[in-house]
Amino acid sequence: MKKFLSSVFVALTLTGSSYALTDLQACINQFNAGNYQEAVQYCQKAVIEYPNNPVAYFWLGKAYARTGQIDKSIESFKKASEYDSNDHDLIFIYNWLGGEYGAKGDYTNALFYESKSLKLAEQFGDVDGEEADLNNIANIFHHEGNYSKALEYYKKALELENGKSKTGAIYNNIASVYSDMHNYKKAIEYFKKAINVAEEHGHYLGSGVNMLNLGMTYLQAKDFKNAKFYLEKGLERVKKVGNKYWEGIGYWDFGSYYRDTGNIAQAKEYLTKAYNIFNAIGDSGDALKIIYLLSSIK
Structure with a gap:
């Protein structure tokens, strides 16, 4: 995934x-x-x-x-905003509120809060805040399927980031847009850029996440050899860091890989591993998605 x-x-x-x-x-x-x-x-x-x-x-x-x-x-982020009287702090809180409304599929409120955060970031000259909000506004357009607008905002964020540590995350997102557009050549190019940036900055987890995403792109492109190679490397890295959430995503990805290559028993085994992790860490949303996916595999 x-x-x-x-x-x-x-x-x-x-x-x-x-x-x-x-x-x-x-x-x-x-x-x-x-x-x-x-x-x-x-x-x-x-x-x-x-x-x-x-x-x-x-x-x-x-x-x-x-x-x-x-x-x-x-609700918690709104409480934080109520109790905080510092406008600069609200850049942080509105940024997260926008992200959660986006996760809920409420893109109107997502755009509302990300825009509020962006406006405050611009007022304070907070370039990191501007970059974060531009990236998240791009995510909203991405969710809505407005790929040209998403790329426009990702590239604005990229200009502000200018080679710093979060450049890799933006490359990852640009790659995801191209992948959704079925332009796998461009997607692979940007995922590899994301991996290089993460490694340059010593972001071991970030490089692992990018590798998982690259592996899934190769899977979509039916390049099963490269898909397995990058999924293995990505899963190894996120496990080494000890991040259980991304380990669960890695097992989910492998479940998809084995499903698409016709190994149903292995697919169910890895999806069950993913479910067990999500259930253990309390990620009920992803756990439910795995249950649905397992039920659809015959």
Whole structure:
């Protein structure tokens, strides 16, 4: 399953960051380790103890997002925006709100919040914020099937990024557009660029994700040899990093590979591995998709 990547801010440093430090730090640590259900539990404790702390609500929103609880994620990000009076911090929060509305398929609200974030980023001269929002607005157009508009905004984001560490994520997204347009030659070109950038910046997880996406593009192009090669390399990397979510995606990808190559038993084995991981980390949304996919394989 190819994934295009949102540009989101990793950390939020606000005036309330000293509150519930133990639970909040535990939430962040568990989130970064890919243990999203545990992250939810720690952040729930933090917001109960300090109900006006925007940082706790922000990270709770992120944890809910990763466990597929979109409505709770949106609610938490809105709480964070209510309790934060700093306009610069709202760039971060609106950025995530837009992403969650996009994940829900509510592209009107997604575009509304990403545009609000972009406007604030421009006011503050926050180039990283502008790049993130342009990338996410492009994601919205991508979801809607407006590929020319998506490419336009991705390339605007690419100009602002200008060779920095997130260039690879944008290359990944451009590649995904070309893949959806069935222009596999262009897609492969940009996925390889994404891998090179990730490796140059030491982003081992990022390169693994890009390899999985490249493998799935080769699968769509019926180049099964290269598909298996990159899926194996990508899965090996995300497992080595210890990111359970992307490990689950890797098993999902291999399930698709074996289905398309006619090995139904192996397909079911790998899809079951993916389901078990998503279920374990609390990603109910992807777990349900795997159940549906398993039921469709005869």
